[in-house]
Amino acid sequence: MASIFSWVDFSDEEREKMIQIIRQLRQQDTIDELGIGSARDSIANILFPGTTTIQTRAKYMLFVPWILKKMEKNRVPSEKISQRVKREEVKLCNSLLEVGFKDGVIGAISGEGLQRFPSSIYWAGLQTWGIRKFRGSLNDYYQGLNSYYHLKKGNITRDDQEVLLYRSFGENWDEGFPKSPEELPGKEGLDLTKSEAQYLLEKLLINCRESLLTKIINLRKTARKDFVWENTFIDKLNNDLQIKVMHAQNFSEIMQGAALVYNYLLAEKKESEELINKYKEKLAEWQIAMSSRAEIFLNWNLEHFWNLVYSELTVNVPSRTRRFIDQWIEIVLKNIDDIFVNKNEMEKFIYARELEVKGRRSRLRNPDYLAKWSGAAGTGQLDYRWHVVDKIINDIIRGLNK
Incomplete structure (x- = not known):
């Protein structure tokens, strides 16, 4: 499989320019393609109790x-x-x-x-x-x-x-x-x-x-x-809430990479040069975003994160969901300044996860379901209902x- 990011070589000036366009990685499509919705919903319920994504106004x-x-x-x-x-x-x-x-x-x-x-x-x-x-x-x-x-x-x-x-x-x-x-x-x-x-x-x-x-x-x-x-x-905000927001931000940013890799793989399967280049660019932006907060991610207390997630008793987070999230985070953090040195491991991991979540409906394995792909599946960054x-x-x- 072709390398995702062997072509990325930023100068400091180009790097700064890319940081300015990270904001393009925004709300696009937040369908839960890789089965992390339970962890997302748990955090959303803790931060914003009583809300749902289909509410509109307070009145x-x-x-x-x-x-x-x-x-x-x-x-x-x-x-x-x-x-x-x-x-x-x-x-x-x-x-x-x-x-x-x-x-x-x-x-x-x-x-x-x-x-x-x-x-x-x-x-x-x-x-x-x-x-x-x-x-x-x-x-x-x-x-x-x-x-x-x-x-x-x-x-x-x-x-x-x-x-x-x-x-x-x-x-x-x-x-x-x-x-x-x-x-x-x-x-x-x-x-x-x-x-x-x-x-x-x-x-x-x-x-x-x-x-x-x-x-x-x-x-x-x-x-x-x-x-x-x-x-x-x-x-x-008080320290407790700031820590909760930090956990939410870290989870949102690190898991978007999984969604982008998934869509990159779909673009390759579809043999669409336009979409392949699109997701290369988005993954470049994501790499910069991760590198810019590398110290925070490397000091992220995942035990505290999971304690927060499990404190919301109305949401059940399956053990296999936690396993996927933990393993993805481990893959990303072991080379956070050059994440895609692990590209083969990442790609195999996302392949396996989609099969686990979707079975025969897997787009990466079933051409009929790949044909239904619109070009973007679950690429929007988690905002925990903030919109x-x-x-x-x-x-x-x-x-x-x-």
Whole structure:
């Protein structure tokens, strides 16, 4: 197999120029091609609890409970509530669009064809932030509402008694939850009022106090940049959070190399000179990025990194995933200033990993799946949902600053 980087020979001036274009290694395609998503998600949950990649704006943390509380008030029965809620969510989407909001409106493009509704997207986050008190899935909530209504009236049926055997009923929502506007979305639309923003920050301070998400909002530092570690407010964080961010950055940067090598190998398989040259350039940029932080990587405490990953109990990181990550890091770090001296080892390693993850769907082994490759698979650097979280942070800060 041809050498990836035997042609790379930078002068100091060229090296400096390359450092300036490292920023091109940005969010492109973050599909998890090599099976590291569980470790990524664990870190994301620790830094930014209650968030997901398909959330959009902070106001939905209020919109969803307002809609569901309205359903409860009107005693919409369990068998009808799912469709009623969906209709309300489509109505909310249309109302937001009518008053001029577009960015972050869930359903703005798909409308009634929406597959994931706000109630589903924000359900887990509402519990994490302490807004939802009901413990269970959205479907559990819907199915138990009839019994909840009977319990509130003191009129418990035999069916209710069966439900109560495995469910304990109390209030479904935080007692301090803000009052709903008469008609959603209200005059502020997707923007938060000062009191709404204060409420969300209060819930975060109570339920996610030590998270990076809460600390950034509490600092009132507007989120910018492509990655959280590029923001100047990082210097104002406590030592514990700075270390967590360092672990996140190291993992993001070192694992991007695996994705780039994978795509380089696909380009070779496809015999595309254009794509081969593209990934040679991207790998050159990655080599420079790694060399520029070589001392940090060589002193990286991987035991502490894995302790952080495993501290997020809701995510299971398989042992074979850890083994792949550890071995990749070892390959990279043993010659960090000239990583591609190990190119043959790297290439064989990525071949083996793709087969382990995908089996017969391996693009490197199955021409039918190679033919479906678009030219970029999972090349975007891990940002731990930052491209979503920064909007949520800025929504809350703008509200607080009113």
